[in-house]
Structure formats: structure tokens, C-alpha cells
Amino acid sequence: MNWDDLRYFLALARLNTVSAAGRDLGVKHTTVSRRIKALEQQLKTRLFDQLHYGYALTQAGENLYPHAVIMEEQAHSLDRNILGLDSQLEGRLKLTAAHDVFSRLVIPHLGLFKRAYPKIDLQLLGATGLADLSARQADIALRLTAKPPDNLIGKRVLPLTxxxxxxxxxxxxxxxxxxxxxxxxxxxxxxxxxxxxxxxxxxxxxxxxxxxxxxxxxxxxxxxxxxxxxxxxxxxxxxxxDIPLSPSKWSVWVLSHVDLRATARVRACRTFLIDIIKGQENLISGLQSQYYR
CATH class of the missing domain: 3.40.190.10 (Periplasmic binding protein-like II)
Known part of the structure; x- marks a missing residue:
């Protein structure tokens, strides 16, 4: 079975409409419909029922879904392993963080990174939710968290105040x-x-x-x-x-997937992020506060 066909199947199963699946995959909704019909013809069974609110899995679709998820993880793992062999300081690098983390802590210093590594195509993914690093939605995450996921490696840089x-x-x-x-x-x-x-x-x-x-x-x-x-x-x-507060359990973490630990541009960006966060310790720790008098 072609993994590329299953990408369309999983997107529609998760998002329920061809328009949402198309946006997620970066294609037209008509392409999603055509690929699903082709997959159903190949398997000689109907995978979805079209209802008033969107698409729902049939029993055949339910049976296929866990196998498709396994193939998805295998494809992502292969993708990460190939990237992990990369020793060049060039190419695409996706960095994700919350919008406020980007605007206050990262973007004012990004000029230094771009001058040092002009061939790295840096893509900033600002979001309120958490990007899935296992699925290569991003290569590096700058997160405020109490405990990062076990499948990620990184460094706890500073406690959050x-x-x-x-x-x-x-x-x-x-x-x-x-x-x-x-x-x-x-x-x-x-x-x-x-x-x-x-x-x-x-x-x-x-x-x-x-x-x-x-x-x-x-x-x-x-x-x-x-x-x-x-x-x-x-x-x-x-x-x-000026009132006392219990210390936060959260910290600033720089994280990436374990498979990318040897990738040169990932290492370079991780080191850069750790350095600029440490350089803003007074700001992050509240030592620059203007108290109301």
C-alpha cells in the first residue's frame, strides 16, 4: 500500500472534512476527494460515510486506521533519521514557540543567527498549541513547561518567574x-x-x-x-x-527530537537559543521589574 495515499486517508479521518484535510496537506480539497476515491477503489471497499457534518469512518476505515498510524510513524522516523545524518549548516530549519516567546525573547536577536548562518532557511512557527516534533512539524521547540515529553531531548535553560x-x-x-x-x-x-x-x-x-x-x-x-x-x-x-508568590514549577526549555541530535543546523540553532535565553536571565527572572510605589 502506498504511504502517500494513506496520508490523505489519515488527514480526512482526523479532520472530518475534505477542505480541512486539504489545508493540512497543502492541496486542493478536490485532490483529497480524488485520492480517497482512488484508495477506496484500490481496496475495493468504502472507507468513509459522508454525513451532514462531514466524513466519518466506516468499519473498514476503522480497521485500516491503526495500521495507517503505524506506517505514518515509520515514515516520520525514516525522515528524521535521514535528516539526522545531515552535517551541513544549510537547508530548512523549523523553529516553533509561542507568539509571545518569539516576539519578546527570540526575534530581537535573530539577526545574529542569520548573519552567522546565512544558508539556513529558518522558518518560525508561532502557535498557541504544541507542535508535534515526532511528526517533523518542527525541528526545534522553545517551550515553557514543567516537564517536556520523554521523546524529546534538550536543556532546561532558566526557571520561569x-x-x-x-x-x-x-x-x-x-x-x-x-x-x-x-x-x-x-x-x-x-x-x-x-x-x-x-x-x-x-x-x-x-x-x-x-x-x-x-x-x-x-x-x-x-x-x-x-x-x-x-x-x-x-x-x-x-x-x-510587590507581593510574594510561590515559585513557578515551569522553566524555559530548548527541545528537539532525539533523532536530530547530530544534525549540524539543529545543533547550531539549539546552542544559539540557549545562549540568548541565558543572556536575558535578568528579564526572565524578574530582576528588571519596576515595582509600583
Missing amino acids: LGIYASKKYLDSLDDINHPKDAVLWQDEQIPDWLNQHFSSCNVTVRANDVTTILACLNNHMGIARIPCYLGDSSPELRRI
């Missing part, structure tokens, strides 16, 4: 800094200890599902929030409130 921040304008408007009226939390976050302990009379007025939105709320004077110090301290309008 968090602080309670608000805009100076918002804090100036308060009668008492110890009694702010508004808090911004994560979308599904329970009321955190720091809010109960230090600002028990504060109301949760906004929730958001990413830190960039929370930062925008703070910069628009909508209350207080706990954010990483590298964001709060690099935002001129924000001030840190």
Missing part, C-alpha cells in the same frame, strides 16, 4: 493598591491562591485563553493579572505589585 502586574494608570486610579477591583485570569482557571490570599475582594472581570490577550487587557487598564516577568517587565506601561 511570574509576577502580578497592572498598568500604572490602573494602579493610580485605586484608592488602595491592596484592594484592586478587577482581575484577569485564564479561561478555565480556578480562583488562584495568590488572588485569595492577597486580593480576596477582587472580582474576576475578564478571562482569556492566551497570554498575549491577557497582556493586552493589562495594557488597556482592565485590572491585575499574573504573567511571566519577561512580558511584564518589557511592557513600559505595566508595573509589578
Whole structure:
């Protein structure tokens, strides 16, 4: 069975519509439909039922799915092993990180990397979710995490420090800094200890599902929030409130798949990222904080 045919099968099985599968594979939706029909004709069985909400696997499709997943992992493993033999400081290199990590910690320093390695085609994949390094969605990940996946190798560069921040304008408007009226939390976050302990009379007025939105709320004077110090301290309008917080269990990690440990351009980029993160220790650790007085 042709692995390339199974790529279309897996994309449609996971995404349920030919348009979404086409976007994922970088082809037209008509190509997806044509390849699925060809695969069904080859196997002499129907793999999908077309329903009002999209495509659903038939029993034959359900039976094929786990075998297709095994072939997918074998193909990705072969791809990683071939890349792992690469000793050249040139070619495509995909780096993934959250949007705020890119904008505050990485991009201001990327000129140094491009001047040092002009033949590396660096691709930045900003995302709120986690790219799958096993599937070669990215070659290197710069992640904020408490514990990286076991199938990745890398380095814990620095611990992540968090602080309670608000805009100076918002804090100036308060009668008492110890009694702010508004808090911004994560979308599904329970009321955190720091809010109960230090600002028990504060109301949760906004929730958001990413830190960039929370930062925008703070910069628009909508209350207080706990954010990483590298964001709060690099935002001129924000001030840190001087209260004790439990240390974060999260750290800044530079990660890649174990199969890519010998690839020259991956090693070069990992070393570069570790160096620039270490060079921003004061910012990441909150030692540059402007406390509200």
C-alpha cells in the first residue's frame, strides 16, 4: 500500500472534512476527494460515510486506521533519521514557540543567527498549541513547561518567574493598591491562591485563553493579572505589585527530537537559543521589574 495515499486517508479521518484535510496537506480539497476515491477503489471497499457534518469512518476505515498510524510513524522516523545524518549548516530549519516567546525573547536577536548562518532557511512557527516534533512539524521547540515529553531531548535553560502586574494608570486610579477591583485570569482557571490570599475582594472581570490577550487587557487598564516577568517587565506601561508568590514549577526549555541530535543546523540553532535565553536571565527572572510605589 502506498504511504502517500494513506496520508490523505489519515488527514480526512482526523479532520472530518475534505477542505480541512486539504489545508493540512497543502492541496486542493478536490485532490483529497480524488485520492480517497482512488484508495477506496484500490481496496475495493468504502472507507468513509459522508454525513451532514462531514466524513466519518466506516468499519473498514476503522480497521485500516491503526495500521495507517503505524506506517505514518515509520515514515516520520525514516525522515528524521535521514535528516539526522545531515552535517551541513544549510537547508530548512523549523523553529516553533509561542507568539509571545518569539516576539519578546527570540526575534530581537535573530539577526545574529542569520548573519552567522546565512544558508539556513529558518522558518518560525508561532502557535498557541504544541507542535508535534515526532511528526517533523518542527525541528526545534522553545517551550515553557514543567516537564517536556520523554521523546524529546534538550536543556532546561532558566526557571520561569511570574509576577502580578497592572498598568500604572490602573494602579493610580485605586484608592488602595491592596484592594484592586478587577482581575484577569485564564479561561478555565480556578480562583488562584495568590488572588485569595492577597486580593480576596477582587472580582474576576475578564478571562482569556492566551497570554498575549491577557497582556493586552493589562495594557488597556482592565485590572491585575499574573504573567511571566519577561512580558511584564518589557511592557513600559505595566508595573509589578510587590507581593510574594510561590515559585513557578515551569522553566524555559530548548527541545528537539532525539533523532536530530547530530544534525549540524539543529545543533547550531539549539546552542544559539540557549545562549540568548541565558543572556536575558535578568528579564526572565524578574530582576528588571519596576515595582509600583
